[in-house]
Amino acid sequence: MSQEEATPADQAQPAPLTQRPVLGTVQEDRYIHLVRLAWDLRGLGLATQFELPLTEEPYLTAQGGRRPVRVTARKLGQDWIYQWGRGRNQWIDALDHRAAQTIRKAAAR
Template identity: 45%
Template sequence: MAIRKQQEQFIHLVRLAWDLRMAGLSATVDLPRGGEPAVLIPGAEGPLKVMVSTQGADWFFTWGRGRDQRVRALDADAFRRVREVAR
């Protein structure tokens, strides 16, 4: 992955983690060596892992494979959708 794309990916994840924090949830940006970066949100059944990727020209937060398990990263309410899923 090109450096610029990785930087954009990181910025989206940090913004999501910050928005979740401001909404009262704990969130950690995980940057594993050799793996995909993600935001981890603690939960009773284990952490919810939210990743960010591009589809065409758009960035999406995803936490599964279904169409209902993603939200556009630049949507103003993206963190609210993720927060709903994390609860």
């Protein structure tokens, strides 16, 4: 398709992955949220590694600074959050447009 034939929908940028709706089982949603975050972090220049351990929840490791940051996706009521520690400021809503930026900053410390 040439540039002249492209429709506005073809030229539109997709919403950041963390802003798209998720539907499925809790485990499927957790996986999808973590993979979306991995792609968003990659777009910000961070390497990530996704782990599916047998005996614990899946998690994402973001490599950005002195030490890797381990991020999990958790359901909190009806919402999903990303959590990378136990502190009050170490979580963010999974659909927050600042999620990847916030985790990138945490990984840079």
